[in-house]
Amino acid sequence: SSLRLNPLVVRSQMLENSFLIDNVRIKLDSNIPISSIIGSLAKDKFCNVLGHPISKATWTDSSDSDILNRFVRICRNISHYYS
Known part of the structure; x- marks a missing residue:
């Protein structure tokens, strides 16, 4: 498949208190x-x-449903690419 889920570690540092926080996130890699x-x-x-x-x-004239419908169309186009 051209779609991969990779863990991504994001390191944050609090300057005043000098401690590190590692946040693990899932990164979506695609070959589209x-x-x-x-x-x-x-x-x-x-x-x-x-x-x-x-x-x-x-975008101010667009309703929430119009914006969401646009996102849905894009997601469908991407899913058709992988099917």
């Missing part, structure tokens, strides 16, 4: 071509064709 992801995001108006984000001002 970046042009496909940018194309999907641009199609749904999250960014332009170069991958630059579109200003948040354009």
Whole structure:
């Protein structure tokens, strides 16, 4: 499969108290071509064709359900890539 879950350790340090905290997170590594992801995001108006984000001002007129529906479409496109 082109999809891998890798543990990622993020180290945080509190400067005043001088102690370290290691947070283990799961990092999702995928081999989806970046042009496909940018194309999907641009199609749904999250960014332009170069991958630059579109200003948040354009999102103020969108309802929560519109924004979520856009995310769902992108997730479906990515899942179709792997199936």
